[in-house]
Amino acid sequence: MSDVTATVPHANGTAHAKAYRRRSAAPPVDVFENADELLLVADVPGVGPDGIDLRIDNDTLALVARRPGAPAPALVREYDEVDFAATFRIPAGIDAAAISAETRNGTLVVRLPKAASARARKILVRPRSGD
Amino acid sequence: MLTGWTDFDEPFRALDLLQRRLDRVFDGLPDPAGGERLRLRARPAWPAxxxxxxxxxxxxxxxxxxxxxxxxxxxxxxxxxxxxxxxxxxxxxxxxxxxxxxxxxxxxxxxxxxxxxxxxxxxxxxxxxxxxxxxxxxxxxxxxxxxxxxx
Missing domain, CATH: 2.60.40.790 (Immunoglobulin-like)
Incomplete structure (x- = not known):
């Protein structure tokens, strides 16, 4: 667990940074890849689409997922209602403008499509006329 | 005699090593039921x-x-x-x-x-x-x- 301000760079000043000054934890993450895209799945229970802040800065993808409401006192506490924060380095060959994300039952699914030039291509071999 | 800060680390390093050896011993215990190897390390209950x-x-x-x-x-x-x-x-x-x-x-x-x-x-x-x-x-x-x- 760490302070989000330590992990997420903020471009626009302290007021912005202050709003984040809540405890946070890195969510468990799966990363998959196929020929067309990278697929990132993070567990962010309690967070809907409104609570997600995804930022792309050059080759960095910064995720902050904020839980709504304040934690209430509990009789038994096995988890803390902390926010989630993580940063990822976007590998070369990703079309950053085409990155998309959605929330699904408390998970965040981020799709990072590969740039057309980075996709594996099969070169079609044609016989030359006369061969 | 203390020669540097590393002397303080020594007992902790020994404990850490012991812990790891114990983990390895428990991981390696055969299951009496004949199934998979016993895992004695505690895992947090799911869901929290x-x-x-x-x-x-x-x-x-x-x-x-x-x-x-x-x-x-x-x-x-x-x-x-x-x-x-x-x-x-x-x-x-x-x-x-x-x-x-x-x-x-x-x-x-x-x-x-x-x-x-x-x-x-x-x-x-x-x-x-x-x-x-x-x-x-x-x-x-x-x-x-x-x-x-x-x-």
Whole structure:
């Protein structure tokens, strides 16, 4: 667990940074890849689409997922209602403008499509006329 | 004689080493039932659960990211709340794995009821991967004000 301000760079000043000054934890993450895209799945229970802040800065993808409401006192506490924060380095060959994300039952699914030039291509071999 | 800070580290390093050796020993124990090797290291229960109290009810919250409505059942059995379900987190078809931190898990969690409740009035919601079970307190368990009459 760490302070989000330590992990997420903020471009626009302290007021912005202050709003984040809540405890946070890195969510468990799966990363998959196929020929067309990278697929990132993070567990962010309690967070809907409104609570997600995804930022792309050059080759960095910064995720902050904020839980709504304040934690209430509990009789038994096995988890803390902390926010989630993580940063990822976007590998070369990703079309950053085409990155998309959605929330699904408390998970965040981020799709990072590969740039057309980075996709594996099969070169079609044609016989030359006369061969 | 102390020659530097490394001398302080030594006992801790020894303890750490011991811990790791013990882990290895326990990991290697054959299962008496003849199945997989025994794993004695504690794993946190899944799903993680908080229990809250309001004047009228107990509220149980469980973190179940990835679960949809049909993936979990909630029941009150004897004097326990039982959560059962399965989180499938399969690798999507045709994808290669780079990083895997979200484990697929099938679970049964039996949580002792924190007090007397009205089992017929229990309700549950599942929002954004958090299961919230509201267990209204039994009427006889609610605080009552007794009127004092002057005689």
């Amino acid at each position: 659960t908080n229990v809250l109290e309001t004047p009228e009810a107990f509220v149980v919250k469980a973190e179940v990211p990835g679960l949809a409505e049909g993936d979990v059942t909630v029941s009150v059995e004897e004097d326990a709340l039982v959560l059962r379900g399965e989180r499938k987190a399969d690798v999507p078809e045709g994808y290669r794995v780079h990083l895997r931190e979200r484990a697929p898990v099938a679970f049964t969690r039996t949580l002792p009821l924190p007090g007397r409740i009205d089992a017929d009035a229990v309700s549950a919601t599942l929002i954004h991967g958090v299961l919230t079970v509201t267990l209204p307190k039994a009427r006889e368990a609610l605080p009552r004000q007794i009127a004092v009459k002057a005689v």
